[in-house]
Amino acid sequence: EAPAAAAATMAWRRDVIRILEELYPLEYAEGWDNVGVLIDTMSEGGPVSDVAFVTNDLTEAVVDEAIAAGASLIITYHPTPFHSFKKLTRNNAASRVILKCASAGIIVFSPHTACDIAFGGVNDWLAQGFAFGQEASKITPVEPRTDDPRAGSGRVVRLDKAVTVRQVIEKTKEKLGVQHVRVSLASNLLGVQGALDKEGVVQSVAVQAGAGSSVLAKCTSAQVWVTGEMSHHEVLAAAANNVTVILAEHTNTERGFLPNMVEEVAKRIQQKGSKVSFLVSRMDSDPLTVV
Numbered sequence: 001e002a003p004a005a006a007a008a009t010m011a012w013r014r015d016v017i018r019i020l021e022e023l024y025p026l027e028y029a030e031g032w033d034n035v036g037v038l039i040d041t042m043s044e045g046g047p048v049s050d051v052a053f054v055t056n057d058l059t060e061a062v063v064d065e066a067i068a069a070g071a072s073l074i075i076t077y078h079p080t081p082f083h084s085f086k087k088l089t090r091n092n093a094a095s096r097v098i099l100k101c102a103s104a105g106i107i108v109f110s111p112h113t114a115c116d117i118a119f120g121g122v123n124d125w126l127a128q129g130f131a132f133g134q135e136a137s138k139i140t141p142v143e144p145r146t147d148d149p150r151a152g153s154g155r156v157v158r159l160d161k162a163v164t165v166r167q168v169i170e171k172t173k174e175k176l177g178v179q180h181v182r183v184s185l186a187s188n189l190l191g192v193q194g195a196l197d198k199e200g201v202v203q204s205v206a207v208q209a210g211a212g213s214s215v216l217a218k219c220t221s222a223q224v225w226v227t228g229e230m231s232h233h234e235v236l237a238a239a240a241n242n243v244t245v246i247l248a249e250h251t252n253t254e255r256g257f258l259p260n261m262v263e264e265v266a267k268r269i270q271q272k273g274s275k276v277s278f279l280v281s282r283m284d285s286d287p288l289t290v291v
Contacts, residue, residue: 009048012274013073019268029114034079039101039108055281056255063100065283079110119150122209125257127155129175130205136160142219154208154215162203166196168224172246180290182247184235209253228253251286
């Protein structure tokens, strides 16, 4: 019975990874990224378990949570490991995460920028929040892929009816479940009385999950950029180009997508006849808090 259960665990893990690679093709990922299976304990079998654990960041606290839940697969949006290593010791957090996962027989998989770029991934989820229920609104990649124009870097939402800057700010908070965002007004709105509520200002919104400046800089036609973080000088440059910038903090623009990903993977794995329990981490949260 035990060998059969171990074989079943190995089988569903392979199936989940295959589904993730179908949804978010690894060849879509940026060249600098580290995606796919990052810690492979498949041949060792790992714990006999039907639990897949999902997180945005793979911290030590999250690994401990996953081990306590009996997980044998962790799907982490951000890759750990990310940088190359010359040694694995317990002197740094990333090494300790790797060692804990390997010791527990847990496979670690990350889709990261493949998930950003793929159709139906993080950026499509983020962009859908800014269609404002307008059926004629169009969502397209900032930089479409030639092999699949629905996929690509960033997304731009072109609205059928213009909205105010304040409406975009409030929609950002609602979509991401945050109470605060940072806003830099476009230069052409500075000093304008009631600028946030001025009608007809926003006809298009460009979004990029995480740190979006390199992608959004290619979309100067949008009146508003929504992303997680940008540097001081990148924000100044955007304002000078008459773009309003809304910053919600890096992982706040990503984490809300995880339940959507789980729902899609769970549906597909169920069709294969496998029984898998997906758990989204409760310990995982943005490291920055407004006080």
